[in-house]
Amino acid sequence: MKRAKSVALAASGALFLSVIGLEAQSSEVELTGNVSIASDYTFRGVSQTLEEPAVQGGLDLAFPFDLYAGAWGSSVNFGEDLPRAQMELDFYGGIAPSVAGFDLDLGGIYYLYPGADDNNNYDFLELYGGAGRSIGPVGLGISGAYSPDFFGASGTGIWLGADASVGIPETPVTIDVSIGQQSVEDNSTWGTPDYMAWTAGLGAEVMGASIGAMVTGTDLDEGDCFSGTDLCNTRVIVSVGRDF
Numbered sequence: 001m002k003r004a005k006s007v008a009l010a011a012s013g014a015l016f017l018s019v020i021g022l023e024a025q026s027s028e029v030e031l032t033g034n035v036s037i038a039s040d041y042t043f044r045g046v047s048q049t050l051e052e053p054a055v056q057g058g059l060d061l062a063f064p065f066d067l068y069a070g071a072w073g074s075s076v077n078f079g080e081d082l083p084r085a086q087m088e089l090d091f092y093g094g095i096a097p098s099v100a101g102f103d104l105d106l107g108g109i110y111y112l113y114p115g116a117d118d119n120n121n122y123d124f125l126e127l128y129g130g131a132g133r134s135i136g137p138v139g140l141g142i143s144g145a146y147s148p149d150f151f152g153a154s155g156t157g158i159w160l161g162a163d164a165s166v167g168i169p170e171t172p173v174t175i176d177v178s179i180g181q182q183s184v185e186d187n188s189t190w191g192t193p194d195y196m197a198w199t200a201g202l203g204a205e206v207m208g209a210s211i212g213a214m215v216t217g218t219d220l221d222e223g224d225c226f227s228g229t230d231l232c233n234t235r236v237i238v239s240v241g242r243d244f
Contacts, residue, residue, distance in 0.1 A: 030062040034072075036210075038239035041074050044159065044182050045197030045218035047231040048076045048088065058090075068107075069093035076113070085116035094128075105130045105143075111151070121153035139165045143180075155185025172204045176214070191226040195219055201237075210241045 034057055040047055041054035048054070058072030073089045094107015106129045113122040124147050132141030143161045150157030161180030168175065179198045184190040201214025217234030218225075225232035 028064050031059065032062070033057065033059045034241070036239050036241040038237055040235060040237045041076065042216050042235070042237065044180065045195070045199075045216055045232060046192075046225075047235070048074070048078070050077045050079055051231070051235065052077060066095050066097040067093075068096060080117075080120070083115055083117055085113035085120075085122060087114055088112070089114060101133060103132045103141075105132075121149075122151060124149055124151050124157075126157070126159075137167050137169070150184055150190065152189055152191075154187075154190035157185070157190075158183045172206065174203050176201050176203065192220055192232065193224055195224075195232070208243055210243070211239070213238045 036056045038054050038056065040051050041049045041056065054075045056072070056074040058070060060068060060070035062068050069092065071089065071091050073087055076085055076088045078085055089112045090109055091112070092107055092109035094105060096103065096105045096107075098104070108125065108127045110125050111123060113120075116122045126145045126147045128143065128145040130141060130143035132139060134140075141163045143159075143163075145157075145159040147157035149155065159180055159182050161178060163176065163178035165174055165176045167173070177198075177200045179196065181194065181196055183194045184192075187193050196219040197216070198218075199214050199216040201212055201216075203210065203212035214237050215234060216237060218232040220232040222228060222230055222233065
């Protein structure tokens with residue numbers, strides 16, 4: 001569950017994706033892509049792969065007037081019987097202008113889970129917004145997302161988050177932290193109470209590769225996590241990608 005052009009980390013997914021610069025023939029449109037391999041894929045603190053590695057990648061189009069659109073995909077494993085979702089595919093678009101020193105981001109994203117049984121109602125829509133600002137070497141951001149019918153037909157879903165990043169002087173290393181609150185209307189259908197999720201990580205460009213490591217988790221007890229699983233526990237995720 002990933003989108004480009006975000007001004008705030010959504011505490012989800014592997015953080016340190018590499019970007020492939022692929023300039024479109026038109027000078028008015030820029031095409032870029034991203035690829036990564038991560039030791040786990042989490043969405044707002046919850047593993048989407050049963051704590052197994054994930055392969056991820058996407059394409060983004062930047063248009064005039066700060067408009068953008070894109071698609072991103074990742075392998076997933078929710079542990080259900082066949083037929084089961086084997087990937088997540090996200091389509092998104094929005095506008096990301098800079099106004100009075102603030103980087104704004106407004107848009108929508110649709111999450112698809114090809115291969116899943118239609119009765120699981122996995123597919124859902126979110127509308128999102130965020131604002132960020134750099135103060136010297138520190139970047140600060142806030143974000144929010146609203147779904148009229150969240151994953152699994154669990155009713156209204158609301159995410160509120162904040163993040164910060166800072167580059168370590170004279171090094172290629174960046175420190176990133178984020179925290180957020182996920183609220184869901186029908187907690188029993190979703191599988192957890194409302195909860196907090198957080199991340200803290202390091203990312204760097206080394207010899208043309210993007211590498212990263214982060215710690216992520218939630219405030220949920222194991223007994224409150226999808227009928228007693230460890231998918232919401234604190235974990236370390238490492239990732240690597242490369243520019244082409």
